[in-house]
Amino acid sequence: MKPAPFAYKKARSLDEAVALLVEKDARLLAGGQSLIATLNMRLSAPSLLIDINGLGGLDGITVKGGAVEIGALTRHAQAERSDVIAKQAPLIARAIPHIGHPAIRNRGTLGGSIAFADPAAELPACLLALDGEIDATGPKGKRTIKAQDFFKGLFETALGPQEVLTAIRVPAADNAARVGFAELARRHGDYAIVGLAACARANGKGLSDVRLAYFGVGSTPVRAKKAELALASGNIDAAIKALDLQPHDDVQATGKVKTHLAGALLRRVAKQLLEA
Amino acid sequence: MKITDDSPPVLTALDRPNSYIGRSVPRPNLQRLTQGRGQYVSDVALPRMAHVAYVRSPHAHARIVKITIDAAKNATGVIAVVTGAELAKVMTPWVGVLTHLKGLKSAPQAPLAVERACWQGEAVCAVVARTRAEAEDACELVEVSYEELPAVTDPEIALDGKTPVIHASLGDNLCFERKLDVGAVDKAFAEADAVVETTFRFGRHTGVTNEPRSVVADWNEGEQRMTVYHGTQAPHMMQNLFAKHLGIAEHQVRVLTKDVGGSFGIKVHTYADEMATVALSKLLKRPVKFVADRIESFVTDIHARDHRVKAKIGVSKDGTITAFEIDDLTGIGPYSVYPRTSGIEANQVVNLVGGPYKCPNYRAQARVVFQNKNVMCQYRAVGHPIAVAVTEGLVELAAAKIGIDPLELRRRNLIADDAYPTQSASGLKFELLSHHEALAHLDSMMNYAGLRAEQKKLREKGIYRGIGFASFIEVTNPSAAFYGVGGARITSMDGATVKLDAQGAIIVHTGVTEQGQGAEAVVAQCVASSFGVPLDKVRVITGDTDNTPYGGGTWASRAAGIGGEAAWQAGKALRGNVLAVAASILQAKPEELDIRNGIVVDKANGTERLPLDELARVAYFRPDTLPPGFQAELMATRHYVPRAWPFAFTNGIQGSHLEVDVDTGFVKLLKHWCVEDCGTIINPQLVDEQIRGGVVQGIGAALFEHCLYDERGQLLNGNMADYLVPMAAEMPDIECGHVVSPTADSELGAKGAGEAGTAGAPASVMNAINDALRPLGAQPLTDMPFTPDKILRALGKV
Structure with missing residues (x-):
């Protein structure tokens, strides 16, 4: 379990990191919680690792213009302890304790998790549920990508080969915001068999603007749009029936079981959404 | 060093002044290992x-x-x-x-x-x-x-004529076969009021060592x-x-x-x-x-289990078990592992099924076949988890069928505590077991009646909790009957050499090895007690074939029972030698002296006569002052091998309490109990931790661990993310209780404790899951590990 040889450079600025990405098979090294494992198992063999740890200005949590902005290098543990996240991005606050174990959360970054785009990971689904945005910087400058346009396929994103994810942004929660999160993993900290990140707005005794983002059921996080509508009309059973996910079998569970579990999760998450 | 005095059980020969037998002393290697100064390969x-x-x-x-x-x-x-x-x-x-x-x-x-x-x-x-x-x-x-x-992967067809033979020179894919037929099995089934028949499956898994x-x-x-x-x-x-x-x-x-860094038989x-x-x-x-x-x-690393056992039990209306019958099939990879062979697990299954019970009618068949997967061999509790799950699974299914409480059915069939020595239907010889006392202890420890009442109440609220049990026997302290008689140069003996150094401290060389389980502590306790020095004056050296006595090492729960006895005897022998020196210095009779807490004292009243460092000074540096012709012998070696019994069987019973989420098929473990009888307990904390660690590995088998192969013989989940090792967050509190029936084959009376937890935990968890789901009419689950997938299927939800 030794990685294939690679070159290593520590980037001193964002521009330098972008410039270094010109090299073929170069990879960014942030928290390394997925990358290092794949290197050691020789599942990937990049020619160059560009270490962006320590780049200034990429690890803050701030509130700007009704949105919570989280720098790409923010560690999971930092977000887990953040009051701003707890109060204004409660869905992320609920999701983070499910990510790996404390040692992983100490090192792993939010930006890394989004950019890696593991379909069974929590944060991509949260970002999709929250209708969040991703900031990226490349040779042509800075651009913003909507979450719904970002996750393209299995470990595949809208980021160009020379683009660096710099921050994510989600709407700051107000009093009417409701969130729900649940996942089923056989051991705490594992990737979930199936999980659900959800948000909505309180509307009298009911809900509106329901957004359900499942993870672990496809090659990207998946919205369950028919179920969203059913849930907004107040019918949980109809929402479960309306689930149109098509998960594949994997070593954890068959697609059939995942579909069943998705329904069980929806019942739990709906209850959370309806709790004031 | 903090020594907890926790009132050792009443002992006879072991009950010496400043005895460490029965005390939870810290292991001597603790500081070294926790400071990162271990010497791992x-x-x-x-x-x-x-x-x-x-x-x-x-x-x-x-x-x-x-x-x-x-x-x-x-x-x-x-x-x-x-x-x-x-x-x-x-x-x-x-x-x-x-x-x-x-x-x-x-x-x-x-x-x-x-x-x-x-x-x-x-x-x-x-x-x-x-x-x-x-x-x-x-x-x-x-x-x-x-x-x-072509890869041969499915054991069920390994012996078919159409399946390719992996090693042409062997003629077929059959590695080993054993048949046993005792009593009048057909008659017993014919006369039974109820017969339960089912097939148990055990997932292939492995022992994941830290190092x-x-x-x-x-x-x-x-x-x-x-x-x-x-x-x-x-x-x-x-x-x-x-x-x-x-x-x-x-x-x-x-x-x-x-x-x-951990072995578990691997x-x-x-x-x-x-x-x-x-x-x-x-x-x-x-x-x-x-x-x-x-x-x-x-x-x-060797895999283990992967057995398919068709099994049958007969029971009469009054709850008497009339017969057991099993047909075991296991695929062990392309080679029988050298030198212990891959036939032992199936052989143990045949030996152990029905072992705790009086039932005299038993028929068994076991077939061990070759296949193109990684090799299988002996992993912690070899064969026991399979035999116990088959036996105890059948017992609880039979109890449910005839409507008798599962503990009560056991009371009616377990071998009586006063029936020893006796033997099982398969011929296992038991010196002294305590099934009924252990069961009674468990009953009160877990407040069984209270849990049943709670279970009933919660079912009305749609909460499904289950209680499951597993009585078991465990092979420990093996004699030459295990391997030696089969021609393998694996000794069942162990030795200890004990030396007095020039300042009165003790150095012990032992043939048993330290795998992290605490063998060093146990050996030190035995020597300190039998010789008579404080524990911090004893240093234990293990694992060097140039310098330690010839010994078997650590397996089959033998280190404490066999290595401990050798150490005890060696310490005693050196005490005799040292007292001879003391007697000649003090002009006293050796039999009137003793060594206590590192000082030679008058045996009768404990009056201090001579510190050991002074004795060592005289013996090593001024032997000229000793009487002519007297030679001090300050090193002694003793060996021990069990002779009276092929194995020192232990026994016990485990209980599992859990909750099944019937929407998701997830199992939440609430509590686990184990009452076991390993004879004399040398170090209660180490015994309890052996039990707990073993239970966790047994829970791994029941719920988590599974080497998943596809039909082409490819391992699908060979990494730490996909192969689920049981982790702390999912484990219940595990409470241990003890009954003490020492073996008379050794002075120490200690039997093994290393595998009891692993032996019984899978069965008790399985039985608890089936107990939880019984009112829902679920098909009994008998296919380990019990994943949410399988539980949902049993409930008819997917």
């Missing part, structure tokens, strides 16, 4: 040491057409690239058979595959380089062309000696095997085994890649190191 670095990495077969079964090594040979840092054919000239192949398992056959296995690879992960070529990284880089440059052969398998071999051409630093459970066994297959004498091999076997590493050192005349990585561990 992984830590060993020698001058000129090279590292080996192996090219492994990606196919379950393939002919090796050609190996092209030129590019690898010329790669940076590479010292040698060696194929199976070359290494076969250095080391002879081996065959894993034992003569007392009649008919057991296997094929010769070489250190590296020659001509044919028989499982995915078998090493086919060795690359030796300056570093492991360089060796792995060069492995990628070795080109092996394979011709894929992977590791070996550093160092052939010294000048000395003509091989020194092997080896993470093993049995240094003397390995000394014999290295010598035998290198064609040298045993005295030319030294095996050093210091700290070992490290008591011959591994081709470890043998190859030793052969490479001989070939290259320099030290070579091999440390398995996790990916290699999953495809090469």
